[in-house]
Amino acid sequence: MFEAFLTIVRRDLILAIRRRSDIFSTLFFFVIVVSLFPLGIGPELNTLRLIAPGVVWVAALLASMLALERLFSADHDDGTLEQMLLAPQPLFILVLGKVTAHWLVTGVPLVLIAPLLGIQYDLSTQALQMLLVTLLLGTPALSLIGAIGAALTIGVRGGGVLVSLLVLPLYIPVLIFGAGAVEADVSGLGAQGHLSLLGAILILALLLAPLATSAALRVSAE
Amino acid sequence: MNSRLINWFKFSSPATFYPLAGRLVPWFGGAAAVLIAVGLYMSFFVAPTDYKQGEGYRIIFVHVPSAWMSMFIYVVMAVWSGLGLVFNTRLSAMMANALAPTGAMFTFVALWTGAFWGKPMWGAWWVWDARLTSELILLFLYIGFMALQGAIDDPRRADRAGAILALVGVVNIPIIYYSVTWWNTLHQGASVSVTKGSSMGVIMLVTMLIMAFGFWAYSIAVALSRVRSVILERERDTTWVAELAEVRR
Numbered sequence: 437m438f439e440a441f442l443t444i445v446r447r448d449l450i451l452a453i454r455r456r457s458d459i460f461s462t463l464f465f466f467v468i469v470v471s472l473f474p475l476g477i478g479p480e481l482n483t484l485r486l487i488a489p490g491v492v493w494v495a496a497l498l499a500s501m502l503a504l505e506r507l508f509s510a511d512h513d514d515g516t517l518e519q520m521l522l523a524p525q526p527l528f529i530l531v532l533g534k535v536t537a538h539w540l541v542t543g544v545p546l547v548l549i550a551p552l553l554g555i556q557y558d559l560s561t562q563a564l565q566m567l568l569v570t571l572l573l574g575t576p577a578l579s580l581i582g583a584i585g586a587a588l589t590i591g592v593r594g595g596g597v598l599v600s601l602l603v604l605p606l607y608i609p610v611l612i613f614g615a616g617a618v619e620a621d622v623s624g625l626g627a628q629g630h631l632s633l634l635g636a637i638l639i640l641a642l643l644l645a646p647l648a649t650s651a652a653l654r655v656s657a658e
Numbered sequence: 659m660n661s662r663l664i665n666w667f668k669f670s671s672p673a674t675f676y677p678l679a680g681r682l683v684p685w686f687g688g689a690a691a692v693l694i695a696v697g698l699y700m701s702f703f704v705a706p707t708d709y710k711q712g713e714g715y716r717i718i719f720v721h722v723p724s725a726w727m728s729m730f731i732y733v734v735m736a737v738w739s740g741l742g743l744v745f746n747t748r749l750s751a752m753m754a755n756a757l758a759p760t761g762a763m764f765t766f767v768a769l770w771t772g773a774f775w776g777k778p779m780w781g782a783w784w785v786w787d788a789r790l791t792s793e794l795i796l797l798f799l800y801i802g803f804m805a806l807q808g809a810i811d812d813p814r815r816a817d818r819a820g821a822i823l824a825l826v827g828v829v830n831i832p833i834i835y836y837s838v839t840w841w842n843t844l845h846q847g848a849s850v851s852v853t854k855g856s857s858m859g860v861i862m863l864v865t866m867l868i869m870a871f872g873f874w875a876y877s878i879a880v881a882l883s884r885v886r887s888v889i890l891e892r893e894r895d896t897t898w899v900a901e902l903a904e905v906r907r
Contacts, residue, residue, distance in 0.1 A: 584826055588819045592809050601805050602823060605798035608791070609833075648826050651743075655818040 440525040444533030445540070451510075452541040458506060463545045466499040470553045481558045488557035489567060489618035496546050496571060497607050500578045503542040504586040504603065505596055507534065508653070512590045521657050527650040535583050535646065543575035566621040570634060574614040577638045580645040581606050587652035610637055670747045672889045673898045679882040686879035693872030700865040714778045717771050723870035725768035727877060728796060729831050731761035735803075736828040739821030749885075751817030752892070754824060755807060756884035760877050762800035769793060788837040789845040792830060799827040813892060 452459060473491045474484055511517040511534075520530050550571050554564045585603035589595040617630035669675045701719035735757045742750030772790065773783045784790065803823055810816035837845075893899045900906070 584822070588806060588823060589809075592806075594809055598805055598809050601798070602802045605795045605802060605830075606826065608795055612791075648822055652819065652822050655815055655822065658815060658818075 437525060437529055440523075441529050441533045441536075444530055445537045448534060448537030449540065452537070458503075459541055459545060462499050462503045462542045463549060465502060466495050466546050467549065467553065469495040469498060471556070474556070484557045485559060488554060488559050489563070489615040489622075491557070492550055492553060492567060492571075493574075493611050493615040496550070496575060497578065497604070497611055499546060500542055500575060501582060501600055501603055501607070503538070504582045504599055507538050507583060507586040508590050509595075512656075517590075517653065518657055521653065527653065528646045531583065531646040531649045531653070535579050535649075538583070539576050539579040543579055547571045547575060560622070563618055563622050566618045566627055569631070570614040570617045570627075573631065573634045573638055574610045577610050577634075577641045578607060580638075580641040581610070583649045584645055584652055587649045587656060590653075590656040610634070613637070670745075670749050672749055672752070672893055673896075675749055676886060676889050676902075679886050683879050683883045683886075686875045686882065690872050690876035690879055693868055693875060697865055697869035697872050700861070700868065705862050705865050706859065714775065717775045719865055719869050721768060721771040721775060722866055723873045724764045724771065725793065726870055727873050728761055728765040728768050728793070729834055731757050731764060731877060732796060732799070732824075733828065733831055735761060736824045739824040742817060743821050743825075748817075748892075749889075751821060752885050752888045753881065754820065755817070756881045756888055757877075758800055758804050758807075759884070760880050762797060762804065764873070764877070765793060765797040765800060769797065787845050789834060792834040792837050795830055796834060799823075799830060803827070 470491055473487065477483060477487070508517060511520070521527065523530065547568065550567055551564045554567055559567065582599075582603050585599045585606075588602060589599045592598060613630045613634045617627040617634065620630055621627040669678055697719065701716055705716065705719070707713055735754045738750045738754040738757070741747065742754065769790070772793075776785065777783050803820055806823055807816045807820045810819060890899060890905070
């Protein structure tokens, strides 16, 4: 079972490495969105420091949502998805593998580049560390929750817009606690509560989201 | 098989439910009209002026019941969706389908009346407080549910996809309900609770309950008449629809 998980992860990573432009387009979308805010709001460092956690988090939300479309669509088009549904291994594990690979390809680069963008916003080292931790906890949850929306909209016309309508409301708690943790930490309140809730969301998503995604995949494949 | 169980499932067929819904709609519609008329009269003329909030507080007689309904309808929708997924009954998904617009309407009314209440009381139309935000998410969930149903052409797949979405979104309901206790926010705590009773005057409470029952009857009447339309649309090729008096005319 664990082998199946590893096989799926390895396969998706190889596919992603062979089409590197997908990884970079998500990453640069994230960078560009974050860079747009100082241009729109003005280069006042005090304001920027204040809005930085929120801006980085909203941009991460949008970037991980944009990447969702590719999660199942290619597999659906060439029939791989149907083979996965028929496979003897539980679909839960296969979905978990696909989401893990998706997170490694789209989530981890965002987490790694975020401190650099934080420096552009003049964040303190402490705030940067907290931003890194929250993104590390939050982006897997985003991938897991987003997979439900991606599975529901496979092959549906206008799927790209629809997936944002379905997934963004469910992303809001992650955004609130992710950005809230950094703000609470900077203002000296301590981020313990926010981090615990973020971890709780991740654990719940890890247990329940693949189940919902599997059900949605079966519905889509009927 | 136990005879009661068979009875229970009798109305899960659209063909038997359609006439039943038709008979129930006027009753619930009439009850809604009477209850809402009485409730509005009481809220404007009978309920006393609040000593702290003045006349402006009267908007809660619409605001609180519609907020209750907005959450309750979502739960009912999720229950129908779950039943539809488990028992594979067509009618359950149709009920969920019929409830969604009414729920979205009540969510919107709750937000709108809340804005009218907030302007004189808090001095702002909108604040980003936990309960307001989570109620807004609820509106987005209803809209997402309807958009997903509308985007998928195959009704069977649309039903099942919508059902999964409704079940996933149901996590939001406890968050809205307990948001005023979990977070210390601007929105005041619940005025009525099952365990602690009510913190309002008796007349105010009675008025609010009459309005709530009125909204309840209204939702049932509207959902039933909408589900009748859905049934007619989906079953238009069957013989029992072709033989209906109102269709043949």
